[in-house]
Amino acid sequence: MLKGHQSWVFENKPSIKSKAAIVGPFEGQGPLADDFDIIHGDMYLGQDSWEKAEKALMEEAAKMAVQHAGLTEGQIQFFLAGDLMNQIISSSFSARTLAIPYLGLFGACSTSMESLALASYIVNSGGAKYVLSGTCSHNASVEKQFRYPTEYGSQKPPTAQFTVTGAGAVVLSQDGDGPYVTSATIGRVVDMGISDPFNMGAAMAPAAVDTMEAHFRDLQIEPGYYDLIVTGDLSKVGYQIANDLLKKHNIPIHQTTYSDCGMMIYDYGKQNVQAGASGCGCSAVVTYGHLLNRMQRGELNRILVVATGALLSPLSYQQKESIPCIAHAVSIERQR
Incomplete structure (x- = not known):
């Protein structure tokens, strides 16, 4: 239901049936390490490029969220995802692997909540029973695309930020124990x-x-x-x-x-x-x-x-x- 000018209230309250959060080695050294499902020790994740590693992160988080829900990919009606790579290839290529009907999104770093909001709208309206939502980023691939390649070793100003290597995904359902x-x-x-x-x-x-x-x-x-x-x-x-x-x-x-x-x-x-x-x-x-x-x-x-x-x-x-x-x-x- 539309509330005010730009908000939705979900009267059926879609349930977050399951979740997955997977990160790289640097994130695993931070204060939230115990809250991640997997901490990879290798930035390449066994791939031959950082971009392929980012795709692997998204695939892994998506599959884990589906498994945690006790479902199979075939039971998920829609997959909503996006990332920072050109033409959101990490998400699109992950959708190729998952073979779930897919809506690709680009909201830059806002994509996590953009995808969750739209997935919730679909479930709340009865448009699907199960929807998978997620996003990802990789420090080395993003820095190379938007600023300087990691190998360049450029000095950064204090205002600069450090791109997270990680992927998060959730499965939304019409019923469940929440949140x-x-x-x-x-x-x-x-x-x-x-x-x-x-x-x-x-x-x-x-x-x-x-x-x-x-x-x-x-x-x-x-x-x-x-x-x-x-x-x-x-x-x-x-x-x-x-x-x-x-x-x-x-x-x-x-x-x-x-x-x-x-x-x-x-x-x-x-x-x-x-x-x-x-x-x-x-x-x-x-x-x-x-x-x-x-x-x-x-x-x-x-x-x-x-x-x-x-x-x-x-x-x-x-x-x-x-x-x-x-x-x-x-x-x-x-x-x-």
């Missing part, structure tokens, strides 16, 4: 004129706040409704800007705990990640690993995940375009 997806707010494209690909947090923060403001307005609630609100991958720079903007817009974020997935996955004291994490896999593995585990333990009852994405490409950067950004918010609750 449940209860609402979603679809974001607008916001562009504040920032063009520096080494300062993504600053570019994405206004979009995150715009979507949060719309979510609270449409649902007529305040931040205190949630036990935790997390943005996707603003990291230190964007997180501070978001806090400043929330205060400026008189949004009482102090009512709840507000954090950022990009600040949670790595140990700033031990890992050199500049401002923090980014990538499609960032909010996916933090949400489908750490946060859903906390919900299952009863530590969190209601969370709002606001995944953020920078909609640039190497082509737009070469043409000296600024960075348009977007954020999608999904609320997840432990009980119906």
Whole structure:
């Protein structure tokens, strides 16, 4: 059901029947290591390129989520996924392997919640019994495409972020023990004129706040409704800007705990990640690993995940375009 201007309320509350979160070796050295299903020790995952390794991550997470649901790929009606590679090849080639009817999505790093929101809409409306949703990223393939190849060894400024190597997937169903997806707010494209690909947090923060403001307005609630609100991958720079903007817009974020997935996955004291994490896999593995585990333990009852994405490409950067950004918010609750 449409609520307000840009939000959906899912009256049937689709259930997250199963989940999977798989990461690379660097993520396995961070503080959330115990929440991941698999930690790979090899960035290549036995493949002969980083791009093929990223595809393998997506396939592995998708298959594991289906297995955890006690289902087969043939029982899944639709697979919704996206990534950062050109023409979202990691997801599309994974769909080739899975042989599940497929909808490919591109929302940059917001794709985790874009896919979850759309999958929830399909299940809530009775359009499918089981829908698989997921996304992935790989540090080496993304850095090579958007900034500099890893081998180049370029020095990065403090505002730069470190792309997560990881994939997260969930199976949504019409029934189950939860947690449940209860609402979603679809974001607008916001562009504040920032063009520096080494300062993504600053570019994405206004979009995150715009979507949060719309979510609270449409649902007529305040931040205190949630036990935790997390943005996707603003990291230190964007997180501070978001806090400043929330205060400026008189949004009482102090009512709840507000954090950022990009600040949670790595140990700033031990890992050199500049401002923090980014990538499609960032909010996916933090949400489908750490946060859903906390919900299952009863530590969190209601969370709002606001995944953020920078909609640039190497082509737009070469043409000296600024960075348009977007954020999608999904609320997840432990009980119906």
